[in-house]
Amino acid sequence: MxxxxxxxxxxxxxxxxxxxxxxxxxxxxxxxxxxxxxxxxxxxxxxxxxxxxxxxxxxxxxxxxxxxxxxxxxxxxxxxxxxxxxxxxxxxxxxxxxxxxxxxxxxxxxxxxxxxxxxxxxxxxxxxxxxxxxxxxxxxxxxxxxxxxxxxxxxxxxxxNPLLQDPGLAFHPPFLYLGYVGLSMSFSFAVAALIEGRIDAAWARWVRPWTLAAWIFLTIGIALGSWWAYYELGWGGFWFWDPVENASFMPWLIAAALLHSAIVVEKRESLKAWTILLAIIAFGFSLTGTFIVRSGVITSVHSFANDPERGVFILMILAVFMGGALTLFAFRAGALEAKGMFSTISRESALLANNVLLAVASFVVFIGTIWPLVAEMLWAQKLSVGEPFFNAAFTPFMVLLALILPVGALMPWKRAEIGKAMRPLRGALALALALGLLAFALQTGRSALGPVGLALGAWVVLGALIDLWNRAGRGGLADKFARLGRLGRADWGKATAHSGLGVTIFAVAAMHAWAIEDIRVVNVGETFAVGRYEVLLKDATEVQGPNYTSTMAEMVVSRAGAEVVTLFPEKRVYPVQAMPTTEAAIDYGFARDLYLVIGDAQDSGGYAVRAYVKPFANWLWGGALMMAFGGMLSLTDRRYRLAAGARRAPAAQPAE
CATH class of the missing domain: 1.20.120 (Four Helix Bundle (Hemerythrin (Met), subunit A))
Known part of the structure; x- marks a missing residue:
């Protein structure tokens, strides 16, 4: 009933x-x-x-x-x-x-x-x-x-599906859906504004909280999914550039661009057409992600590979909403004329550069995700676009974004000078370069990725802190600290989110550049070395779970003869679906993770074992949480909750 x-x-x-x-x-x-x-x-x-x-x-x-x-x-x-x-x-x-x-x-x-x-x-x-x-x-x-x-x-x-029987996957989809669907509000505001023919500072102020809320949920959802992939799949990575991962990452990038573009509309009434287009495209990418997950046209480790008929239905929804919105956008081009003018060197230009880099980066991810499908449809060729392509094509845009971010935040509106904007940042630049050179000097036989990531991350974090400090104005330290306490939450949120991006940049580079990996067959009672640690496979026993059986290993990790931790990785089998899963055992630390995986028993004796030392892994999740928390701080600012201009009636009725 x-x-x-x-x-x-x-x-x-x-x-x-x-x-x-x-x-x-x-x-x-x-x-x-x-x-x-x-x-x-x-x-x-x-x-x-x-x-x-x-x-x-x-x-x-x-x-x-x-x-x-x-x-x-x-x-x-x-x-x-x-x-x-x-x-x-x-x-x-x-x-x-x-x-x-x-x-x-x-x-x-x-x-x-x-x-x-x-x-x-x-x-x-x-x-x-x-x-x-x-x-x-x-x-x-x-x-x-x-x-x-x-x-x-x-x-x-x-x-x-046993892979979904995990706390991370229990909470990851709801956050992602709130992010996907939240972008529908930005789309609705864009379409409604196009119908009315009114796109102004007040509209930008109205659309920003909804976009920010969607971006926060997407940030949390992506971070949860990345964390799940890290500890559950057993390969020690946090991002595989899987089509479904990309499906959530593309709208996240466009939403970030939309947030910054709306600022220009609000402050200067410029970039109106671009901002409306971003609001439409952001939701378009959400619908594209829905198609990728549910159509079955692209194989993914965590997609709902359903029949193509459902994919056709989603394509129809995508075509109607995107086609209708873009047609309306074309008809209303006259209402999107920019009012504010700005020079090549200005905060507006920096925000525009931010937008272009984020949009092009998203387009690169889209091409890499959809290209195998296009190749199969047009040329009947099976192609695979993997991590090397995405890393090579995507990374340069993020490097440029990180370089521009601190400078653009300190530029004045309308007209600026690079020299004046850089003056407060000279110390930050020197310190960031020094940290990068120090890391390069200390490492041996490794690539420059780690030092460059450290320098870029430090540059973004220090730039965000200097921007916050400058907002306190002039005067003595006591006065400046007092004014810092009175700054709006949006100012603190901006600094926190930008700092989180810097921390994430460093963590990604560190995990790629400085990780240690060891794969071998180990017998019970045998010890092997991983970096500065020794690992003893003390025992391996069969364990019965509520709906699975498990091979659980007892592995003792020591350093210089002193025991550090005992870990219990598992290899589970779920009888109903006859599907094995890997349960990595991780000793989380501030500066490194010890990551152990037990594999199948070998015919020759012993077990397949994977061991990793992952430097600064927790900084990655910490950086993502900082970005989300910064967004929440901004969202609770009264200036976000109350739309500018809403308290005064418009001078004339909007055009139909």
């Missing part, structure tokens, strides 16, 4: 989404306040209905209702409760339901926090959100219904 109610709630949500997508839009065109007012209750009712459907599906997973096809395919009675709940979104249909739930949540947030928006703009934003919701609810109901029943339910299910 509960499942049927959930299905019925989903059908009602589709009907409400159609009302939300049409009547308020017509009302805004006719200046009919009653029709425009329908948008708000429709958005709230849609959230309630989809939440009810999601709750019904969750209930079916929790009680192991195997009369539901989706539960049978993705759950099992012996599975721990956390993974029963995570199994709701650990599949195509359930994850799509979570997608539309997130979309409805953002629409409701526009109702709750959009009190300062003009009535026509708000109605149009919610109508566009309703149209997106209707499209994906149709996709869900007509091609991917999560509430299909089985005529003859089995006694037990097929279990969830």
């Amino acid at each position: 509960i499942v049927e109610l959930g299905h019925f709630a989903l059908i009602l949500a589709f009907a409400v989404a159609l009302v939300q997508a049409t009547l308020p839009l017509y009302g805004a065109a006719q200046r009919d306040a009653r029709l425009m007012a329908l948008a708000e209750p429709a958005a709230l009712v849609q959230l309630i209905l989809i939440a009810a459907a999601f709750g019904a599906l969750t209930y079916a997973f929790v009680v192991s209702d195997f009369s539901l096809r989706l539960v049978t395919l993705n759950s099992h009675t012996d599975k721990p409760m956390l993974y029963k709940v995570a199994g709701v979104w650990g599949n195509h249909e359930g994850s799509l339901l979570l997608w539309v739930l997130s979309l409805a949540l953002f629409g409701a947030c526009a109702v709750w926090f959009g009190g300062n928006l003009p009535a026509t703009l708000k109605a149009r934003v919610l109508a566009v959100q309703g149209l997106i919701g209707a499209a994906f609810l149709a996709f869900l109901l007509f091609t991917s219904n999560p509430f299909l029943r089985l005529a003859n339910p089995p006694m037990n299910g097929d279990d969830l």
Whole structure:
């Protein structure tokens, strides 16, 4: 009964989404306040209905209702409760339901926090959100219904993919979906502004919080996914340039560009057309990522490789929304004329360079991701675009971005001089170069990647701190510290996020340049060396888990004769799906991780063992958390929450 109610709630949500997508839009065109007012209750009712459907599906997973096809395919009675709940979104249909739930949540947030928006703009934003919701609810109901029943339910299910039975993967998808879907708000604001023909500083101020929220969620989701790949897959890496990884990374890059571009629109009323285009493209990349994950056209370790018919449906959604938005963009080109002028050397130019580098970097990732598909379609050739291409093609843009960032942040608006902007940064530049040269002198027989990464990371962090210090103005130390405490949260958030980027740049370079890897066959009782550490394989025993069997090794790590830690890596096998997984054992440290993996027993005796020393691995996750925390600080700033210009009425009605 509960499942049927959930299905019925989903059908009602589709009907409400159609009302939300049409009547308020017509009302805004006719200046009919009653029709425009329908948008708000429709958005709230849609959230309630989809939440009810999601709750019904969750209930079916929790009680192991195997009369539901989706539960049978993705759950099992012996599975721990956390993974029963995570199994709701650990599949195509359930994850799509979570997608539309997130979309409805953002629409409701526009109702709750959009009190300062003009009535026509708000109605149009919610109508566009309703149209997106209707499209994906149709996709869900007509091609991917999560509430299909089985005529003859089995006694037990097929279990969830063992790779997904992990806390990191339980929380990683919801954050990613909130990021993907959050960019729909930027898209809706862009389309609504194009319909009205009004793109100004107030619009930029309105769109920035939604973009920032989406960027924060994407940052957290990508970091969780990277961390999961690091400790779960057993190969010691954190980023494989997998198509699904790239699918989340591309909108993250475009969202970062959009955040900085909106600043120029807000402050100088320039780059309007570019900012609108970024808002459209950002959501376009989100839809592209949805296509990559769900169409089955690209093979990935963690994609929902489904039938191509679903991929065609998503392509239709992508074509309608992107084609419609870009057509509207072309018709409204006259309303996008820039008002503010700026010289070649200025903060506007620095932010434009930031945008170009981020956009081109995203395009490079897109080409590398989609090229194997294009080659197979056009020339029937199987191609693989891997890490060497992405590292070589992507890295130069990030290096240039890191070099420009501190200088651009200190430039004045409209017109600047490089010499004056560099003057406060001379000490930071000298210290960054000194750190890089010191690292180069201390390392032996290694590439320059580590020292260059250290110098770039230090340059970005020191530049962010100097920018923050300069905002405190002139005077004595006591006065400057007092003014620092009174700075807005957005200023502190900017410095924290930029510093997090610098820390991440250094950590990525360090892990690539200075990692130590050892792969060998080891017998029980044998000791081997990894860098400055000795590792003893003390024992290997069979362990029974709740829904798996495991070979668990006991490995003692020592240094200079003193025991450092005992680790217990595992090789698990899940009988229901007959699938092995690797559970790496990691000793997390401030400056390094000790990373041990036990493999299969060998016919000749012993076990395959992988051992790594990963320098500054935790700095990578720390840098990502700093970026997300910086975004949260900015989001809590009152200047972000209250749109500029919303408290004063516009001088004239917007053009239709």
